[in-house]
Amino acid sequence: MKITSIPLININFNTPSSVTPAKTTAVFSKKLQPLKYDTVSFGAGRKERNYETALTNIPLLPCACCGRIVIPENVFDRPLLKNYDVPAYDVLRVLKKYEPRMQKTERAVFRRLEKLSKKYPDLNLHDLFIRKRYYHLANTEIKQLKVLSAIENIDLNISADSQEKLNKALKNARQIMFLEEKNVKGKRRRMIKEFAELMNSCPEKEEISKIVSIIQHLPSSSNDMDSFFVKYANADAETIAKKLLESAKASIEHVRASSESGADHASNFIVMCRKCNNDRGSIPYSEFIKENPAMVKNSQKYIDRVISYLNRKYIFGFENYPYQIQKQLFEETDGVINLDISKYRKPFVPPKISSQW
Numbered sequence: 001m002k003i004t005s006i007p008l009i010n011i012n013f014n015t016p017s018s019v020t021p022a023k024t025t026a027v028f029s030k031k032l033q034p035l036k037y038d039t040v041s042f043g044a045g046r047k048e049r050n051y052e053t054a055l056t057n058i059p060l061l062p063c064a065c066c067g068r069i070v071i072p073e074n075v076f077d078r079p080l081l082k083n084y085d086v087p088a089y090d091v092l093r094v095l096k097k098y099e100p101r102m103q104k105t106e107r108a109v110f111r112r113l114e115k116l117s118k119k120y121p122d123l124n125l126h127d128l129f130i131r132k133r134y135y136h137l138a139n140t141e142i143k144q145l146k147v148l149s150a151i152e153n154i155d156l157n158i159s160a161d162s163q164e165k166l167n168k169a170l171k172n173a174r175q176i177m178f179l180e181e182k183n184v185k186g187k188r189r190r191m192i193k194e195f196a197e198l199m200n201s202c203p204e205k206e207e208i209s210k211i212v213s214i215i216q217h218l219p220s221s222s223n224d225m226d227s228f229f230v231k232y233a234n235a236d237a238e239t240i241a242k243k244l245l246e247s248a249k250a251s252i253e254h255v256r257a258s259s260e261s262g263a264d265h266a267s268n269f270i271v272m273c274r275k276c277n278n279d280r281g282s283i284p285y286s287e288f289i290k291e292n293p294a295m296v297k298n299s300q301k302y303i304d305r306v307i308s309y310l311n312r313k314y315i316f317g318f319e320n321y322p323y324q325i326q327k328q329l330f331e332e333t334d335g336v337i338n339l340d341i342s343k344y345r346k347p348f349v350p351p352k353i354s355s356q357w
């Protein structure tokens with residue numbers, strides 16, 4: 001049977017973001033403790049942190065990639081409510097104004113929660129998740145099974161030896177899915193690993209890569225509503241509320257990745273929502289732009305907003321930002337992104353030699 005005839009689940013599979021670790025964490029961890037959504041560590045990294053947050057705190061800033069307005073870091077870090085032990089409806093009412101900024105999966109979860117909170121008006125957010133846990137777990141398992149059976153049924157031109165390795169990977173994946181405790185974390189990642197390892201152990205790379213691309217379709221909490229409910233089934237109400245907003249949070253994107261010796265400096269920073277930032281990982285811009293052509297117009301929307309802000313307010317260290325980032329994006333995208341910064345009213349300031357920035 002061909003893969004195309006398998007009724008795979010209809011979700012957005014463009015983003016196997018769980019495969020590559022979130023870039024922001026890796027980048028920040030050099031100088032700071034790993035960035036967590038609700039705990040910000042200052043200390044040794046204070047100067048750099050403040051420097052970066054100047055951009056991520058600009059109000060009404062569009063993500064340079066998807067164009068959605070991001071949630072400024074200082075808004076995100078502020079407690080939304082004093083007490084979360086209230087009916088879910090009261091928490092959702094506070095979150096409502098951020099609904100247009102939420103990404104697809106989070107918005108679907110939010111809307112589902114709105115309906116549930118009317119049906120169960122006494123339950124808090126945590127209890128709503130507990131209540132619906134098994135329903136969403138069953139849905140998730142059905143989707144996982146479909147992906148595994150797609151792999152089982154695909155016709156591959158591989159040796160008996162490779163077929164045996166594939167069968168073993170399938171068996172292990174089933175074991176992870178059905179025999180392990182329901183609350184074990186990282187199952188999806190480990191299931192993907194079972195098949196990704198075949199790329200090393202089998203000589204038929206092209207055939208095996210078909211399997212590797214199918215297994216990415218396993219639902220995850222970032223692209224599937226049911227998986228979101230399962231993943232946060234035991235989370236407290238505050239964590240759930242923050243998770244609904246987290247993918248829309250402003251985050252610093254290094255235009256040239258740190259792994260490619262990109263500078264930890266404003267001249268190399270743009271702001272993206274957390275989701276787009278994770279999606280990019282360290283994919284070179286020349287490739288990323290092909291998959292995300294809207295970035296050409298959205299990065300212009302982004303710089304327009306930054307410029308209108310900088311024209312009115314001075315931010316130390318960002319005097320030359322529009323000039324620098326125009327050049328950096330132009331170079332990294334092979335000229336595909338050529339920002340118009342003609343509205344910027346401040347002259348280029350030659351940097352002092354002794355200055356760190």
Ligand SMILES: [Zn+2]
Pocket residue numbers: 063064065066067068272273274275276277
């Ligand atoms: Zn975005």
